[in-house]
Amino acid sequence: MNLPPKVHLVEVGPRDGLQNEAQALPAAVKIELVQRLQAAGLRHIEVTSYVSPKWVPQMADNHAVMAGLVRQSGVRYAVLVPNLKGLEAALPDRPDEIVVFGSASEAFSQKNINCSVAESIERFAPVVQAARAAGIFVRGAMSCTVGCPYEGEVAPQQVGQLARLMKSIGVQHVGVADTTGVGTPLKVQRAFEATLQHYALHEVSGHFHDTYGQALANTLAALQLGVAQFDASVAGLGGCPYARGASGNVATEDLVYLLHGMGVHTGVDLEALVEAGAYISAALGRPSGSRVARALLARRAAGSA
Numbered sequence: 357m358n359l360p361p362k363v364h365l366v367e368v369g370p371r372d373g374l375q376n377e378a379q380a381l382p383a384a385v386k387i388e389l390v391q392r393l394q395a396a397g398l399r400h401i402e403v404t405s406y407v408s409p410k411w412v413p414q415m416a417d418n419h420a421v422m423a424g425l426v427r428q429s430g431v432r433y434a435v436l437v438p439n440l441k442g443l444e445a446a447l448p449d450r451p452d453e454i455v456v457f458g459s460a461s462e463a464f465s466q467k468n469i470n471c472s473v474a475e476s477i478e479r480f481a482p483v484v485q486a487a488r489a490a491g492i493f494v495r496g497a498m499s500c501t502v503g504c505p506y507e508g509e510v511a512p513q514q515v516g517q518l519a520r521l522m523k524s525i526g527v528q529h530v531g532v533a534d535t536t537g538v539g540t541p542l543k544v545q546r547a548f549e550a551t552l553q554h555y556a557l558h559e560v561s562g563h564f565h566d567t568y569g570q571a572l573a574n575t576l577a578a579l580q581l582g583v584a585q586f587d588a589s590v591a592g593l594g595g596c597p598y599a600r601g602a603s604g605n606v607a608t609e610d611l612v613y614l615l616h617g618m619g620v621h622t623g624v625d626l627e628a629l630v631e632a633g634a635y636i637s638a639a640l641g642r643p644s645g646s647r648v649a650r651a652l653l654a655r656r657a658a659g660s661a
């Protein structure tokens with residue numbers, strides 16, 4: 357099997373994971389989580405979002421979390437921004453990257469950001485321009501690229517259309533997201549192929565929720581196309597508040613185990629990552645959503661190496 361020799365991981369647990377938690381965690385816990393993730397070797401972390409606190413109260417502490425980071429050189433700190441108001445709020449906190457987030461399905465766009473796909477692109481255009489003028493890298497998240505919780509199946513043409521629009525306003529990289537985890541490998545490959553009509557291979561990444569247990573298979577399908585950047589969430593945290601019933605992203609621990617097992621380099625120390633996952637799972641008062649973490653912790657508890 358032809359695989360990229362190394363994969364770049366974007367840890368999205370602090371944002372995608374914690375945005376969906378019923379209980380509000382103190383900013384200090386989020387800061388400590390980021391600290392542990394970077395100590396485990398993650399070099400790209402989605403920290404928080406600058407969205408309406410009425411819509412997503414879990415991210416209302418964005419300034420406190422960003423201010424509390426102990427930044428490490430070589431780590432890219434990313435934040436989600438839906439509009440100019442969000443960018444204005446984010447700029448003083450010095451993110452290295454912003455993520456604008458659109459949807460391949462109209463219904464999800466309305467539910468998530470309260471506007472149509474076309475309106476979202478109009479909103480993003482000045483955000484992208486201002487961020488790039490400030491030297492900030494702009495990534496785009498493309499939700500619902502294989503299925504939508506409100507519309508069902510999403511055609512690859514809709515994905516291609518969104519990718520084309522993102523490209524036209526200067527978004528530098530796009531993530532192909534399976535928001536509800538309904539995708540299977542061939543459908544995911546079709547979504548990437550539509551995206552690759554507009555972006556080069558090194559400008560695309562995968563973001564797979566694991567609701568139906570397909571996230572690792574979908575990752576492998578994307579790897580086979582040559583995709584070498586993936587989002588993942590420590591302890592499998594997460595979901596989207598506007599995609600009810602969707603479980604978290606593929607657990608970073610599970611993805612790292614898969615990649616290392618195939619000889620693909622990630623730069624991540626799996627043991628330290630499992631510790632970071634144990635830390636946040638304890639803070640949330642529940643077991644890790646990562647099967648690899650649970651297996652390694654059980655083995656450790658049993659005293660075997």
Ligand SMILES: CC(C)(COP(=O)([O-])OP(=O)([O-])OC[C@H]1O[C@@H](n2cnc3c(N)ncnc32)[C@H](O)[C@@H]1OP(=O)([O-])[O-])[C@@H](O)C(=O)NCCC(=O)NCCSC(=O)C[C@@](C)(O)CC(=O)[O-]
Pocket residue numbers: 372375405406407408409411412436438439441442443445457468469470497498499500533534535536563595596597598
């Ligand atoms: C986009 C909006 C703001 C539009 O919301 P809206 O109501 O259409 O916005 P508006 O411009 O009419 O403003 C309404 C109120 O929101 C405020 N407001 C307006 N903008 C901001 C802002 N940036 N920060 C803080 N406040 C803001 C604004 O000031 C006003 O306040 P009020 O006068 O009522 O007190 C809203 O729909 C929203 O915040 N949505 C949250 C969406 C979200 O965070 N979803 C989860 C992240 S996406 C995701 O998880 C998917 C992803 C990326 O992981 C990939 C995947 O798996 O699919």
